[in-house]
Amino acid sequence: MRKTFLAAVLAGTLGIFYSALVMAETATIAVAANFTKTIEKVGEQFSKETGHSVKFSFGPTGKLYAQIKNGAPFDAFFGADERRPLKTVEDGLGIKQSYFVYAQGQIALYSAQYPVKEQPLEVLKQAKFNHLAIANPRTAPYGERAQAFLKSKGLYDGVKKKLVNGESIAHAFQYVATGNAPIGFVALSQLVDPQSPVYQKGQYWIVPQQEYAPIKQGALILKRGENNAAVKAFMAFIKTPRALEIIHSYGYSTP
Amino acid sequence: MVEIFGVEVSLEPIWLTLEVAAWTTTILLVIGTPLAWWMARMQSSSKIVLEALVALPLVLPPTVLGFYLLIILNPNGYVTEFLRFFGYEGQLTFTKQGLIVGSVFYSLPFAVQPLMHAFEAVPQKLLDAAATLRAGILDRFFSIVLPLSQRGFLVAATLTFAHTVGEFGVVLMLGGNVPGETRMVSIDIFDHVESLEYDQAHILSAMMLIFSLLVLMLVYGINRRFGVKVG
Structure with missing residues (x-):
């Protein structure tokens, strides 16, 4: 009797976990250090609204790039410039079509x-x-x-x-x-x-924006995150007015 | 700039690193010797506190040490104020002197611990015997302690030097990456990796690897050679 009960509880729990896994996924995203606070805020809002979760790994862009090149388990890459995210495309690790400028630093x-x-x-x-x-x-x-x-x-x-x-x-x-x-x-x-x-x-x-070339910060989805629903949802979310509002509130402009 | 395997590498960070390491080693041997002697002969239980304090840099993340130093050594901080009192007009952060001060803290256990262990192994009987023969403190130190602690000194010097050469976190926090002043090899490698100049990073990293290996072999060689004599 007790065994069947346990089995039922176990099956139930697993069932809940399983359905949660199917619906909500986790994305691991590498983010340039300067964007730490901003993307954490965006991520909070994102999880609240979609149920997906995002984990961020922060660091200097070049270090993140080196990690990605050497097989780091990131689903997307938010760089501090355009050069290094685009370099992952050259390396066959980044998905070019997903590339966009997510913020401009001031x-x-x-x-x-x-x-x-x-x-x-x-x-x-x-x-x-x-x-x-x-x-x-x-x-x-x-x-x-x-x-x-x-x-x-x-x-x-x-x-x-x-x-x-x-x-x-x-x-x-x-x-x-x-x-x-x-x-x-x-x-x-x-x-x-x-x-x-x-x-x-x-x-x-x-410093007036016309005095220097814009600091375009580029992001893209990496091969590893190609089929990850959470990454796709996040990349869409960060372009929504709610996300842009957060980004602007932290002193970034957007193209 | 020199060319190694067809790659242009600046040697300036290497010379600077060796200079900082040499100063750090010298200062630590001078400060570390009396400190280690005092600790070796200490009987009271407060020795534990002192030992723990000296060993702190071994377990603290260098970033913690660097962060505290950055705050403590800042130009309006107590340490600088104190030095101003003696007519010091410079600034410790972002300068070579500051790096040396940081390295002295950072490498402290690597100098003090081997020295302390060597001193602990000096038999008290010998010192007492010498004292009865009217040998003064300095005489006893130079004719008994020093020869018996050769290994300790060699190990302390090599480890301190090598550990300072390999320093990164403290230099990063405190240095400001000023060429010729605070841009040490580890920082230079970091920059090369950051700016995707992997060729330069490879060459400097290989040099560090070989250097570290040689130093460690030297330390183990010393341990072996003098191993029988002391401890």
Whole structure:
């Protein structure tokens, strides 16, 4: 008697699990570190509305790319630029048709000390600070654009010796937020987030969008996630007005 | 820039790494020797606390150490304020000096532990005998402790050096990746991988691999050679 009861419970439980598995799937998505907060919010909303779950793996884009190339179990890839997501297509790992630009990053010059809001170029020109933090131009698109901006304004040589490079835009931000660098080029998304340690502290200047090539952040579905319903649903969800609203609220623009 | 197997590689990070490692090793041997001696002769139970403190960098993620150092060493922090008192005008984060300070913390157990074990193995009887022969403290140290602890010193120096060369987390957090100042080999490799320059990453990684293997073989060789004498 007890055995049949147990069997029935077991069958029932398995049944529930099974139906859940059929209807809701899990997607594992690799995401560029700068988009961490934003996509977590989007993911929460997504799970609430669809019942699918998403797991995110955050890291520097190049590292994520290297992992994907070496067989990491990701279903989709959200990069910090266009180059590396598209490179997965070349490698036969990314699905080209699924590619789209999901966000455009905006650069801001932040300082707790200098009047960057009123006279950003003057502050950079005088270069009275010891250190100017930027993301590493070699590896991070935000850094590359910040460097190009400085060069185009003829300010680069004046601050060159004072540059300290964060490995990512998050890292550059950390240098400024901890007071080690008094001024730095960061992502607007890091300043407008109410949870940011410098939220409404200090001042910032948004570098006008026409001053630098847009930081297009590209995403695509990877071969591994080709038949994953959750990934497809997520890629559709992130283009909906509700998702876009979240993305904009974190200081990103969308094309 | 030199060409190795047809790939352009900058040697600057390598020289910088060796320089930071050499300074760290020197400083740690100087600070580590009295500390290790004191700990080796300690009888009270507070030794446990000290041992645990020294071993902390072994178990702490380097990012934790780096993060704390970044906050503690910041230009408005207590440490810098304290140094200002002595006329120091620079900044520790983002500089070579800062990296050396970080490395001293990071590699501390690798210097202190082998030294402490070597000192513990020095028989108290010998020291007492020397003392009865009126040998002063320094004399006893140089003519008894030092020769008996050769292995400990060699192991401490090699491990400290090698461990500093292989440092990543602390340098990443504290350094700011400034060429010629804080861009060490591990960071350079990281950057090459990030920017998909896998050829350069391969060459530097292979160099690190061979170097580490050689150093470890050296350490085990030392252990073997002196193994009988001490401990």
